[in-house]
Amino acid sequence: MRILAIESSCDESAVAVLDETRGLLAHGLWSQVDLHRIYGGVVPELASRDHVQRLLPLVRDALATAGTAPEELQGIAYTAGPGLVGALLCGAALARSLAYGWRLPAIGIHHLEGHLLAPLLESPAPQFPHLALLVSGGHTMLIEARALGDYRLLGETRDDAAGEAFDKSAKLLGLPYPGGPQLAALAAQGRSGACPLPRPMLDRPGFEFSFSGLKTAVALAARAQPLDEQRRADIARGVQDAIVDTLCVKTLRAIEATGLSQLVVAGGVGANRELRSRLSAALAAQGGQAFFPRLEFCTDNAAMIAVAGLMRLKAGERCDADPGVRARWPLTQLRPPRAAMTGAT
Ligand code: KG4
Numbered sequence: 391m392r393i394l395a396i397e398s399s400c401d402e403s404a405v406a407v408l409d410e411t412r413g414l415l416a417h418g419l420w421s422q423v424d425l426h427r428i429y430g431g432v433v434p435e436l437a438s439r440d441h442v443q444r445l446l447p448l449v450r451d452a453l454a455t456a457g458t459a460p461e462e463l464q465g466i467a468y469t470a471g472p473g474l475v476g477a478l479l480c481g482a483a484l485a486r487s488l489a490y491g492w493r494l495p496a497i498g499i500h501h502l503e504g505h506l507l508a509p510l511l512e513s514p515a516p517q518f519p520h521l522a523l524l525v526s527g528g529h530t531m532l533i534e535a536r537a538l539g540d541y542r543l544l545g546e547t548r549d550d551a552a553g554e555a556f557d558k559s560a561k562l563l564g565l566p567y568p569g570g571p572q573l574a575a576l577a578a579q580g581r582s583g584a585c586p587l588p589r590p591m592l593d594r595p596g597f598e599f600s601f602s603g604l605k606t607a608v609a610l611a612a613r614a615q616p617l618d619e620q621r622r623a624d625i626a627r628g629v630q631d632a633i634v635d636t637l638c639v640k641t642l643r644a645i646e647a648t649g650l651s652q653l654v655v656a657g658g659v660g661a662n663r664e665l666r667s668r669l670s671a672a673l674a675a676q677g678g679q680a681f682f683p684r685l686e687f688c689t690d691n692a693a694m695i696a697v698a699g700l701m702r703l704k705a706g707e708r709c710d711a712d713p714g715v716r717a718r719w720p721l722t723q724l725r726p727p728r729a730a731m732t733g734a735t
């Protein structure tokens with residue numbers, strides 16, 4: 391089976407071609423980061439207009455790179471939510487139109503399921519069941535992933551997501567949008583312990599997170615004295631340490647509670663090197679293993695949508711009659727492919 395996949399949930403237009411036996415044949419991505427930078431965040435209408443212009447050329451390029459004609463495809467996957475409605479509609483409309491014209495099944499994929507399955511593109515790949523730490527700009531979740539489409543939420547953030555905490559702290563330090571990777575780079579020059587910041591909810595049992603207090607602490611730390619380069623780097627280091635410590639403690643607690651030995655880390659913050667090395671070492675020390683997507687597939691991409699689409703199509707799921715996209719869509723509403731097909735719960 392070979393499929394085309396389209397991702398357009400936010401500010402990245404991406405297209406991939408995935409073959410069941412030959413693997414990833416093409417993946418292209420156009421980032422709108424430069425378009426939104428002057429606004430300090432994503433402007434939904436601008437995002438939609440740019441997707442309209444970028445997606446079709448990306449489809450042409452991906453098919454050419456993959457050396458694939460439409461007749462050689464067995465399906466088209468697209469992100470159906472959650473995300474910006476206008477942006478989602480651009481990808482969904484294109485995917486479903488192409489599928490209609492080429493007489494292929496079209497399958498709407500949950501963006502977060504895509505993130506969760508991205509490590510399956512790597513070798514070795516994780517197996518079900520495993521624990522997943524999903525850390526992106528909009529989500530921070532610990533999930534027991536029992537099977538494709540069978541996800542039990544153990545805990546999530548009560549307020550800001552981990553990526554949001556990175557981005558907001560970066561903004562307070564005067565770093566350009568999107569701040570997460572920039573803050574991580576600056577943290578490398580910072581001194582451990584020079585700017586201790588709070589680690590909310592660490593003392594409480596359970597698997598919930600809270601990061602909204604961090605930005606207040608960062609604002610105070612940044613105000614306290616002249617903000618020279620070393621001080622900024624120390625604060626950045628303090629932010630990264632606080633977020634990474636919190637994520638590691640709760641994740642290891644969940645590993646212990648569930649007895650699972652495999653951990654999948656997914657989403658944009660999964661690109662953070664400190665988080666990757668700390669969790670890899672911690673899991674290895676317990677005889678387990680941590681799995682990550684390659685760096686470029688931690689943030690939004692179409693390869694992960696292709697993996698989810700391929701797995702669901704192979705399991706027999708076919709396009710439904712509902713062409714809708716969803717701005718909000720809890721991951722726990724997903725069902726394994728066959729159950730989804732029959733509507734059973
Ligand atoms: O998964 P993603 O691309 O988009 C969402 O679906 O939200 O995640 C983007 C988030 C942003 O908040 C970004 O700042 C953060 O991931 N991020 C990082 C790093 N790379 C991306 N945060 C910390 N360290 C990084 N290296």
Ligand code: ZN
Pocket residue numbers: 501505526657658689690
């Ligand atoms: Zn994402």
